[in-house]
Amino acid sequence: MKLNERSVAHYATCDSPADHAGFLRKRVERHHHHAHHYSTSYQRRWFVLKGNLLFYFEERESREPVGLVVLEGCTVELCEAAEEFAFAIRFDDAGARAYVLVADGQATMEAWVKALSRASFDYMRLVVKELEKQLEEACKSLAACCKSPRRSSSSGRKRHLSNPALLPLQEKPSILENGYSTWGSGGCIPGGAACPDHDGGQAKPPPLPPRRRSATGSATGSPAPGLSPAMLESPVSPDTICFSKLHNWYGQEIVALRREWQERQKRGH
Amino acid sequence: MRYNERELLSLARQPAEKAAEIRMSVPKKGSVLKKRLVKLVVNFLFYFRTDEAEPIGALLLEHCRITKEEENVFSISFIEEPERKYCFECASEQQCQEWVEALKRASYEFLRRSLIFYRNEIQKMTGKDPLEQYGISEEARFQLGTHQQ
Numbered sequence: 210m211k212l213n214e215r216s217v218a219h220y221a222t223c224d225s226p227a228d229h230a231g232f233l234r235k236r237v238e239r240h241h242h243h244a245h246h247y248s249t250s251y252q253r254r255w256f257v258l259k260g261n262l263l264f265y266f267e268e269r270e271s272r273e274p275v276g277l278v279v280l281e282g283c284t285v286e287l288c289e290a291a292e293e294f295a296f297a298i299r300f301d302d303a304g305a306r307a308y309v310l311v312a313d314g315q316a317t318m319e320a321w322v323k324a325l326s327r328a329s330f331d332y333m334r335l336v337v338k339e340l341e342k343q344l345e346e347a348c349k350s351l352a353a354c355c356k357s358p359r360r361s362s363s364s365g366r367k368r369h370l371s372n373p374a375l376l377p378l379q380e381k382p383s384i385l386e387n388g389y390s391t392w393g394s395g396g397c398i399p400g401g402a403a404c405p406d407h408d409g410g411q412a413k414p415p416p417l418p419p420r421r422r423s424a425t426g427s428a429t430g431s432p433a434p435g436l437s438p439a440m441l442e443s444p445v446s447p448d449t450i451c452f453s454k455l456h457n458w459y460g461q462e463i464v465a466l467r468r469e470w471q472e473r474q475k476r477g478h
Numbered sequence: 479m480r481y482n483e484r485e486l487l488s489l490a491r492q493p494a495e496k497a498a499e500i501r502m503s504v505p506k507k508g509s510v511l512k513k514r515l516v517k518l519v520v521n522f523l524f525y526f527r528t529d530e531a532e533p534i535g536a537l538l539l540e541h542c543r544i545t546k547e548e549e550n551v552f553s554i555s556f557i558e559e560p561e562r563k564y565c566f567e568c569a570s571e572q573q574c575q576e577w578v579e580a581l582k583r584a585s586y587e588f589l590r591r592s593l594i595f596y597r598n599e600i601q602k603m604t605g606k607d608p609l610e611q612y613g614i615s616e617e618a619r620f621q622l623g624t625h626q627q
Contacts, residue, residue, distance in 0.1 A: 210487060211535035214479055216556035220540045223558075225587070228619040260540065260586030260619075261520065276480035281489055281520055300485050327614065330520035333589045340596035340608055347603045463602070 221257060221264040221274045229258040229324035231317060235265065236290070236309035249291065251311060261330045263298075278308055285326045287318075294318040298325065355469040490517065490524040490533045496580050498573065499528060504535075505555075505562035516566065521586050523554070537564065544581045552578050593620060 234251040254265040254275070261281050264274040278298060288297040290309055296318060298308040312318035496518040501511040502525060514534075515526040521540060524533040541557045552574055553563040568574040582588070597620065600608045609615040 210483060210490075210533055212481065212486070213535075213537045213556065216541070216558065217481075217538050218479055219556070219558045220538065223541065225541070226618075228617075260590075262538075274479055278482055279486050279489065282485065282492075300482075300488070302484060302488055305482075305484055324617075324619075327617070327619075330586055330589070333586060333593065333619075336609075336612070336614075337589050337593045337596065340593060340600060343608050344596050344600050344603070347600055351603065466603075 217262075217277065218273050220259065221262070221277070222272060225259065227257045227259050228328065229256075229321065231256060231321070232269075232313070233265075233321065234292075234311040236311070238306055251292070256310075258324055258328060260333075261328050263325070263328070280325065280328045281330055283325075283329075285322050287322065296322050351466050354473070355466065486522070486536055487532060489519055489522060490526075490536065491531075492519050494519050495584070496577065498568075498577075500569075500573075500577075501567040503565045505564060511565065511567055518580060518584055521584055523581070523584075539581065539584045540587055542585070544578050546574070546578055550574050552581075554581065590619060 232253055233256050234253050237250045237252055254267065255269040255271070257264045257266070257274075261279065263278040263280055265276050265278075266274050280298065283298050283300050285296060285298055288295050288307075288309060290311070292311045294312040294314060294317070296310055296312070298310070299305070300307075310321070312321055494517040498516055499513055500516045502514045502516060503509045503511045513528055515528050517524045517526070517533075521538060523537040523539055525535055525537075526533045537554060539554075543555050543557065543560065545553045545555070545563075547553050547565065550568045550571055550573075551565060552568070553565045555561070555563045566574075566577065568577060597608055600606070607615050609620060614620060
């Protein structure tokens with residue numbers, strides 16, 4: 210079976226950060242027809258874990274991997290080799306060989322076992338689905354908390370900046386500290402302006418980043434009170450491949466929700 | 479490069495996210511479109527001759543670009559060799575769009591970015607890190623800082 214090996218090797222060696230890396234000794238498997246044991250010799254290799262793929266190189270500086278273990282569907286267990294700190298990658302398939310690897314200490318062995326046992330695509334997908342659900346529920350419960358949405362037909366920005374007497378935002382510091390400061394950071398919003406964080410009990414809200422202004426501008430005149438139904442849809446839908454779009458989309462609603470919270474707090478709820 | 483082909487073949491037999499008979503060509507000189515059974519399983523795209531149980535080939539879908547080409551057609555290429563394209567001619571424009579969307583989301587790297595995004599959003603809304611309950615909040619693969627593309 211052909212594999213796009215050149216691209217796979219490129220993925221192994223390119224800049225994208227590895228999930229785990231280090232030297233391990235890899236048992237060399239040799240069958241002897243007349244003996245009932247493996248001849249146990251080990252080769253030291255540089256291992257790099259990226260996603261559900263475990264690459265190994267002859268040297269740390271090698272430009273190409275000598276091998277790859279596709280980890281999907283594997284189990285990782287400590288094993289009773291003659292060697293200390295040995296663990297094995299095994300597959301369901303009856304005839305499949307195991308990859309026996311030896312770490313140089315208890316801590317590195319445990320770190321590898323942990324990293325490898327959660328390396329599958331399936332696992333990642335499960336966690337993403339779970340978080341997707343949690344985000345949806347968080348949005349729903351916030352919508353339920355908002356008593357009088359008071360969404361006027363004026364632009365989001367105007368509404369936000371003209372909001373009088375915002376209370377100091379100590380009650381929900383984690384949300385508000387992170388609320389704007391991360392908008393511009395990270396690779397998800399290229400060139401997005403990082404808004405200044407609240408500078409110690411500010412009386413006016415930080416300015417919206419340019420991207421969001423246009424997004425809320427386009428949301429003017431939306432008649433739906435509180436959250437729009439679109440908010441509750443899965444963000445990972447055919448229309449939202451672009452993360453900057455996702456950020457805008459949530460950004461609009463989060464701005465509105467923050468304002469509702471602040472007003473609730475003002476009213477003493 | 480050695481790899482565990484046996485496990486990859488086993489993966490090709492798993493239930494697919496998406497499978498269809500699609501005409502496909504590989505980036506080789508003189509290559510023509512041929513009808514293949516194309517099967518998406520995790521971050522691999524397998525392709526079979528329509529009457530065979532074992533795939534002819536597999537494409538790892540990391541660091542690839544999915545491009546909508548002309549009507550009914552999309553292509554897959556890889557970032558280090560963008561001119562070498564695997565072309566797929568679908569039965570309809572709708573099928574083409576569905577495959578483009580599915581393939582764009584079929585990489586581990588995409589999942590990782592999604593996870594980091596959701597984690598961040600939930601944290602902003604609720605003040606809590608949703609990964610803490612699973613005891614995985616410190617894992618390298620979930621960190622915002624380490625995996626900026």
